[in-house]
Structures are given as C-alpha cells and as structure tokens.
Amino acid sequence: MLRATIDADVFREAVDAVAALVSECRLHIDGGGMRTRAVDTANVAMVSLELAPDAFEVFEASERALGIDVTKLKNIVGTVNRGEKLMLSVPEGGQRLNLAFQSYQYSLTLLDPNTIRKDPNAPALELPGRVVLEGARLTNAIKAASVVSDKIALGIDPEARAFFMEAEGDTDNIRFALGSDEVESLSDVRARSLFSLDYLKDMAKAMSRASTVEIGIGIDHPVRFTFEIANGKGRVVYLLAPRIEAD
Amino acid sequence: MLRATIDADVFREAVDAVAALVSECRLHIDGGGMRTRAVDTANVAMVSLELAPDAFEVFEASERALGIDVTKLKNIVGTVNRGEKLMLSVPEGGQRLNLAFQSYQYSLTLLDPNTIRKDPNAPALELPGRVVLEGARLTNAIKAASVVSDKIALGIDPEARAFFMEAEGDTDNIRFALGSDEVESLSDVRARSLFSLDYLKDMAKAMSRASTVEIGIGIDHPVRFTFEIANGKGRVVYLLAPRIEAD
C-alpha cells in the first residue's frame, strides 16, 4: 500500500536520476520512505536512490517492492507542470501505480518484480580520494571533455593539491584542474582512474542541478558520486566502473 | 480580384489552423471575406475556416476560388516578423497570390482549383453533448494522453456532472475529468466517443491559443471543435470522425 503526495519537481528530479541509467527498477517502499538500487544492462554503472518520508507532504506505505517502468514514469511525470502536487497511490495488493495531479488520473501497470533483475549488492569500496565540488562545474567539465574524447581520467594530484580531469583524443587533449581553493573539500591522496564519457554524460544531467557533489576516487577503481535531491530529503549515489587504459 | 491588408500574426494563426490538416485548399473570397473547407486525405477530419472582412484592415475582393498550396503559404507567412502588416493581392484573373511585407514581395503561383478535391459538404450532425473550456486545458490533456496511447475517448458523465477524457494503452491508462465548476459550460447529456490522437495532436496546436473551445460530442459520433481566431473576427471548426472501439 502506498499513499503519498509530493512536489512534482522533486519527484521528477528523483525519477530522472534513475532514468539516466536504467529503464526498469524495483522501488522499495515502507515506513522509511522509498529506495531503489539498480545497475545498467552492461553492469558498468549503478544508481541508488533514497527518498525519506519527509521529502513527501504525505507519506504512508506498507512494505512492498514495486516493479516500475522507469521510462514510462519519466514521460508521465514530465507532463506535470512545475509547482503542481503529485499524488501517488497503490492500493493494498494493487497492480497499478496511480498518479493524480490537477484533474488528471494516470494509472501505470506495475511490472512483476520477479522479471526485474535482482537488486545489486552495494560493493564494498575503499575510495580514499574525496572531492566535493559544485555540480555545475563537474557537468561542464564532462561536456568539454566529450569534445575531444570518449573517455576521461578523474584524479587528485596531492603535490599540486588539485582535483583534475584529463581527456585525450587521437590528437588533442584537454585538462581541467581545480586547486584546493576552488573546491569545497579535497583530500590529499593520490588518485587516478579512467572512465567512459558515455555514462558520465548521462549522470551529469542529473548532477548539474546539485549544489555540491561528493566524488570518491581511487587508483584504477570505480568512482562514486553522491548528491542530495529533494532539498536534502533524498540522496542519489552513482557508481561507475573504471575503463581499462589501453593504447 | 483580391486586395487585403492584415496583421501577420492573425493571418499566420488562420493558415496554421488549416495547415494542421491539409496541404492544399480552395480559398473562397468575396465581399463577405475568406472561407475554406477541406478534408484530410484519409477523409477522417475536416477543417472549416472563416475570416470576416473586419479581420482585415483593408479588404476588397470579387468572388473567386483560389487554389492554395497551404504548406508553401505557411512557410512564407512563417518568415514574417511579429507585428508586421501583410498585404495580400491577386489581380483580376491573375494566377498568382502576391504577398508583400516590409521590403519583401512574394509571389505564390495559384493551383488550378479543378485539381483540388471538391469542397466537402458540412455533414448534418446531431451532437447533443456540449462543453466549453479553455483551449490550453484541452491541449494539455491531449498531450498527456498521447504518452500512454494513440486513441482517446471524450465524453460527458451526467451523474458526475463532468467532462472526461480517457486514454487506455496496452498496460496503462489516464483519465482526466473536469467538473461543471471547472469548465465554462457543460450540458447534462451522456456522451462518449473514441478518437485518434494523431489527428487531435495536430488540431491541438491550433487550439492551444484559443481562450475557449466549444466541443460538440455524442455517443460514437464525430466530435466538433469550434473556436475563434483573429480576435473574434474569424472562426475555425474542426470535425473528426470517431474510431471504432475494438479489443
């Protein structure tokens, strides 16, 4: 059972963050809010979303896993005007997620959770490098790098006390460096890993609105991006596996 | 013979309303203004347009049917800036429609009216259901419905005293209901017919700017949308045949 009311912009932000990586997910609801964790079809990237009950104006839920067609949900939520309230409901044992806003009543058939990939485990990751910076800066750098290449290295240079991004194309390269005075926080640990820009571009759209993004990096390790949504009442974590550096 | 001056925005609105359904039409001109009535190639939808002489700043015309390439006219009128005056002229017996604005002089060859489909008769329709509502609300509902389906039912529920639209997709559905207090006018007659969203989406673009649209509906009957253009000096009527409800 679910009965919830939420600001449409907040919910759209949450749905868009998940839709950047996957087209279906299991949405877990219970008294503690909403949660989902899903990996993309290639097993390269993972998204984890949490929305606390106080991200909603009304939130009542009994424990259940809802099979969600994320693409459809994104399309429907995309038609709601800014500033509208969105009512979500699933009757006890019901097979449809009802969305109501203004005079509209959408009814979205739930997927059978058994047909959706099992929830991935959150890998235990030791990522000693830590950078906190503005979401828009990270997004701009990812966009600029994709002009010259399809992959990007993210790293920390402890001597220069700088967070850097480097992209090398066949003939051209770009380097973007932010000193410790240009980021909110930076740990003095050497780190560098290479990532596919395809995935980062999709993630960047969701991160561009975040006032700060926390980046966890290591040496040839995955990267973890953590940022808040829903005015701090929700949280998104992206994990992305490194690419092998080959020449 | 035609000699007319009109605000470019007003004429663009009129041309766009016709271009939503057909690519050619016979434009009838005489002392009473301009009129056209045309059906789409599949005979499913009809548009009827009237512009009274006082929709123009200058209007002189002797009776004639002009064969118009609507797509070309739409492209040309689309290049006129907002707020410009547009001068239309066809010399007595001339085979070209001249359009002048700013320092431009366009000359559009008229089509032979005999090569254009005969004017359709306006079918005699008994449509007891009548709803009057804001054009933007109707347009939004049509857009929302097309997320889940390619057809939509329009109807009146006299018990609930509501105008409703319902779209059912393979797995999802949407319902949009407006009570009698949310529309300008609503007749207490049961009505419900199913329509193709393809046509409605094209019509919706023209209707979105209308302050009110009058809808005439019956039970498994065509729908008729009537709205004013040119600040009330012109009128557009769309007719759309119903789809057969099949499962």
Place this chain on the structure above:
Amino acid sequence: MLRATIDADVFREAVDAVAALVSECRLHIDGGGMRTRAVDTANVAMVSLELAPDAFEVFEASERALGIDVTKLKNIVGTVNRGEKLMLSVPEGGQRLNLAFQSYQYSLTLLDPNTIRKDPNAPALELPGRVVLEGARLTNAIKAASVVSDKIALGIDPEARAFFMEAEGDTDNIRFALGSDEVESLSDVRARSLFSLDYLKDMAKAMSRASTVEIGIGIDHPVRFTFEIANGKGRVVYLLAPRIEAD
C-alpha cells in the same frame, strides 16, 4: 611562437566566420596579428580573415603558419562561456595550439601546413556596384529566399535607385528591394548576378551580427561581402562565384 589573450566571444566570432566555409586552414601569425585565407572544397567560395594585434589583450607572435582543424577549434571555443578570457599559445617550434580558459587546458594538435591547400590568391575583381546595409537585413532576405528557391540574384537597379534580391522557384518567386533611403550607401551602377543559396546561408550566419555589411557586385561577376568583427579590430571578406543562369 604565439602567446595571446582574447575575449572568448570575439575569438568565437572569428572562428565561426571561417568555419562557415572550410574545415581546415593555415593561420598566419606574426607581429601584425592573425590572418587566414581559404577556399571551400568546391572552389566556389573564399573567406579571408584578419585580426589585428589590438583585437587581443595580449598578443606576441613570431612569424609562422599554423595548420588548424577549424571544426575542432570551433567545438572547443563553443564550450567557453560568454565573457571569459581565452589564452592561446604555441611554444616556439611546438606542434600544439594550447587553449586555456577558467580551469581548462585544451591542447589541439596542429596539422602539417603542407597537407592543407595552398593559400588562394585574392582574385583581382572589378566590382563597380557597392551597397552597404545592416547585416540582419541581408540575413533575413537570404533566409526568406531559401523558402522558394536554391538560388538568388543580387543586383542594383539604378533607375529605381534600389538594391534588390530575387529568388525564383519552380512556381513561386520572391523579390526584396531596398531603396537608397533604406540602405547606408548605394552606388548608381547597374548590377545583377546569380548565386547559390547554399553558400549564402552559411555566410549569412556570420554576417547576421554585423552592424553593416559592404556588398560589391557586378554583372555576372562574383559577389564580395566585407564586414568587421571584434569591434572593428578584425575584418572578414567572403567571395562567392556566380552561378550560371540556365532554364
């Protein structure tokens, strides 16, 4: 050797003007600034660009020809935000053009100038007709003409004391005439030549921002467009060969 700082908008305008016609060029640098001259692959159109040293905030250069991938440079310069400063540098004998802005460091491999077509000679042209008009008016006329045709005649009618543009399609035509009071300057010489709109549309994008464009025309001769960029510290000249008028 090159070491220069320039407003990003100014440099973008210069690069876009060249990119409208060619994808590679030899950029000549020396104490007198930057210069390039290039013809398109079909040998139909030529662009010539000059940027004086005072178009830059800092400008130091020793004589050299740089082989530039114009398309890549355009993409990179396109990511710089408005109002940013852009630093350009090539070390003595270096094979890369370095671009730095904000915290970014781009490095663009130079092409071997020997692989780029030899600099074209500036043809000696006698173009007696001269018109000076607003860039935006010229651009709008080119855009409007492309609705009906793929070629346009530019000319001067000395009797009517007017600059005119005419485009004839299969069935329709457009004529745009500006009297001597509607242009900044107009010479009383009969002129008329026909040009491909494909090329003019590309040039028009660069000319649309120019407060004035000087047009040189003759009878069945090339047309020459000259306009300033970089607040008068730079100049672009486009030459376009005439098309043969055939029926």
